[in-house]
Amino acid sequence: MSEIELVPRRTIGGIIAVWVLAAMAGVSIGVLVPVEWRAAWLTVTLGGCLILAFAVQLWYGRSQGFTERVAASVLGALLVLGVLSMGFALAAVVTG
Template sequence: MSAPDLAPRRLVGGIIAVWVSAAVIAVAIGLAVPAPDRTMWLAVGLGVCLILSFGLQLATGRSHGFTQRVAAGILGAMVTMGFVSLGFALAAVVPG
């Protein structure tokens, strides 16, 4: 039998780390990849975020709410990557 946690760790840090990683990955893809190939590479980047989210939540060692935490990390990563890619798309449209 295991003893309950007296002061459980905050579990939001792993979710926020995935969101920040998604922003960094999306900016790197936007700067390094030509415009026609960005969609494919953003999908690969989202797959990396999925593996990262799964690994970070697995490392916490808490099973309660595991699926919800992984889903929150991935959903936030998808929204973050969407906003960054929208920014690159608008930058491509605006003459400069």
């Protein structure tokens, strides 16, 4: 039997945590990975962010809005990694 939550936990923190992890992983990929392998590693990172988003939202234990929260987490991670990859591409054009 489930109990009614009088004051539910905020879920925006879990969404933003996935975005921050995506940014940190993307920057570390840009610094540590050779240019020809960056796209592949950014794709792997996005897959990891998807798994992390599921784990974080399951940890909250709230079924209401689960799909929307996971989608927001993954879409934000996609945008973060996309902006970072554009920055890497521009840096490669300017220096190369």
